Amino acid sequence: MDDINMQEQEVPVIIIKRDDEPQSREIATTVKAPSKKKKWLKRILLLIAIACMIVAALIGYHYWSYNNNIGVSVSVSPEQNIEKLEKPAKKETPKVVMLSDSILGVAMDFYALYGVKASIELKEPDTTDASVYLYCRSADHKADGTYIGSLVVNGEELQSDNKRLGYMAMLGDNTVIGVSRSEKVKDYIKAHGGSFFRQFVLVSDGTIPERFFLHGKVERRAIGRIGNDDRLYFIATKGKETLWDFADALREYGFKDAIYITGGNDYVYYRTKNGKKHDIGVINDNPHKKREVAIPWLVFRKR
Numbered sequence: 001m002d003d004i005n006m007q008e009q010e011v012p013v014i015i016i017k018r019d020d021e022p023q024s025r026e027i028a029t030t031v032k033a034p035s036k037k038k039k040w041l042k043r044i045l046l047l048i049a050i051a052c053m054i055v056a057a058l059i060g061y062h063y064w065s066y067n068n069n070i071g072v073s074v075s076v077s078p079e080q081n082i083e084k085l086e087k088p089a090k091k092e093t094p095k096v097v098m099l100s101d102s103i104l105g106v107a108m109d110f111y112a113l114y115g116v117k118a119s120i121e122l123k124e125p126d127t128t129d130a131s132v133y134l135y136c137r138s139a140d141h142k143a144d145g146t147y148i149g150s151l152v153v154n155g156e157e158l159q160s161d162n163k164r165l166g167y168m169a170m171l172g173d174n175t176v177i178g179v180s181r182s183e184k185v186k187d188y189i190k191a192h193g194g195s196f197f198r199q200f201v202l203v204s205d206g207t208i209p210e211r212f213f214l215h216g217k218v219e220r221r222a223i224g225r226i227g228n229d230d231r232l233y234f235i236a237t238k239g240k241e242t243l244w245d246f247a248d249a250l251r252e253y254g255f256k257d258a259i260y261i262t263g264g265n266d267y268v269y270y271r272t273k274n275g276k277k278h279d280i281g282v283i284n285d286n287p288h289k290k291r292e293v294a295i296p297w298l299v300f301r302k303r
Contacts, residue, residue: 074180074204075179075257077180078180078184081176082185094116094273095273096300097272098270104252108235110233111233111236112233113133114231116301117173118195120138124295127269127277132269132301133301133302135269136221136298137262137266138151138298141293150196153195155189160183164199165180165204166198169189169195177224179259199261200213200259202243202246202255202260203224203255205257209247218240218264219265221263222259223298224256226253234261267280
């Protein structure tokens with residue numbers, strides 16, 4: 001038994017003979033067996049490498065899921081909306097056409113926008129400004145003045161935050177709305193001097209989200225488009241509604257996409273084809289009262 005152990009522990013010796021030399025020489029090469037310590041070190045390094053690959057895969061999947069599994073289907077991709085922003089706008093007479101209707105018990109006013117271009121302005125439009133055909137709120141803000149959601153004004157980025165999935169992008173005479181966590185459209189707008197803001201999703205590809213983060217019953221507003229038409233509508237409820245009832249009514253009415261607009265029953269106005277101004281919201285609310293925060297107004301002016 002001891003002889004066998006001694007043989008196993010012997011270090012092997014390899015003898016190499018060279019016959020092409022005048023005098024044959026023997027070269028002895030000693031091959032040392034790897035120690036147990038080195039074997040365990042290799043195994044530990046291998047396990048660490050495998051663990052790192054698993055963690056990287058999980059991080060990659062989480063990133064992909066966060067950006068793609070947003071809970072609703074999407075009708076227009078960011079790339080498609082960028083293409084729309086690059087096309088020449090359809091020439092139309094500037095006007096806003098108002099229609100009232102009710103569906104699923106929700107009474108609403110619809111304001112179809114024709115021949116106007118949108119922008120974000122940090123000063124509220126004057127009531128005598130004949131170039132303004134409609135204006136409303138856009139991005140929300142906190143009490144300290146911090147804007148909520150990505151916000152770009154004339155190419156200047158004021159906030160970067162993609163938690164709210166709905167967005168509106170404006171460049172030149174073109175305006176689009178969409179649903180995506182991707183910031184491709186925002187980056188494009190920023191690079192080309194346009195404006196962009198984010199808001200809650202109400203309707204995406206004809207469906208509504210499973211849950212909403214705003215509760216209670218108040219006056220509601222939105223920007224949306226019906227079917228496959230790119231014409232935008234400003235929508236305002238006549239009474240107080242839950243966000244779920246409002247979104248469900250918009251979906252039932254035929255809106256393909258719609259994003260929330262804050263403001264409730266704040267005073268704003270629109271103009272008809274003849275340039276006449278019509279009030280929306282609380283008429284006696286001073287539209288130029290002093291505000292502690294520079295509100296980003298969504299302003300539609302004639303082209």
